[in-house]
Amino acid sequence: MSVWQNLGEHTVYENPWVRVNMADVELPDGRHLDHTVIRLRPVAVATVVNERNEVLLLWRHRFITGAWGWELPSGGTGEGEHPAEAAAREFEEETGWRPGLMRLLLTVDPMPGISTSHHRIYWSDSAEFVGEPRDGFESQRREWVPLRDVPDLIACGDVRSANAVSALLMLHRLCLG
Known part of the structure; x- marks a missing residue:
């Protein structure tokens, strides 16, 4: 070989x-x-799907690409921090919702030809609103978006982040069959 x-x-x-x-x-x-x-550093990503099959997304601008889009809360994993804990922490900091039990959904390496950026994506089927997000500057708004709308959002370019596209398509398949 x-x-x-x-x-x-x-x-x-x-x-x-x-x-x-x-x-x-x-x-x-x-x-x-x-x-x-x-x-x-490894990246932890979090998502929650509620009982109405809606997913909580962040609408934000990325100055690097000059584009607006829907994303999932994410961030670097701290030294010695378990990725599931990092995902839950990021979700709460960026949305104001505390997720329930986080389960591994998938792992992705968005740019394996040049970067060691390893993303572990977790999901939960419950969350509790605990107040305004501590890191509210991370997004312009946060909305529960129906999973059935995900393919159209991706197709029209409103979801551009590789980890969000991967996770949302997987959740669409798992939750809506």
Whole structure:
């Protein structure tokens, strides 16, 4: 089996959230190339589907892409923090709702050709409103959106985040069959 071999890396930039490395990669035919590797902390993502088959989404603007869209609460996993706990924490901080038992829905690596960004997506079938979100600046609004609307929202470009697209399509399949 022919595989690319990482012969070593050196850091070209680093801060508390990201490390950018340059890797010396040997291709199966023996050639070498410099390859950028973006190393990130694992990401925890959370979603809740209520008894009416609605999912709580965040409507937010991303300055990097200049686009508005529906997203799921997410954030980096803290040192020693279990991803399910991080997902529940992020959900409450960004929505003001405390989720019930979090179950692993799926894992995704949105950009495996350049990044170690590993996303673990959790879901719950219950949540309790506990007050205004602590991190309300993360979104313009929060809404319970019917799961049946998910394919149309994705098709028209209102859901652009890879982890949200993956999770919402999986929930649509699981909850609505």
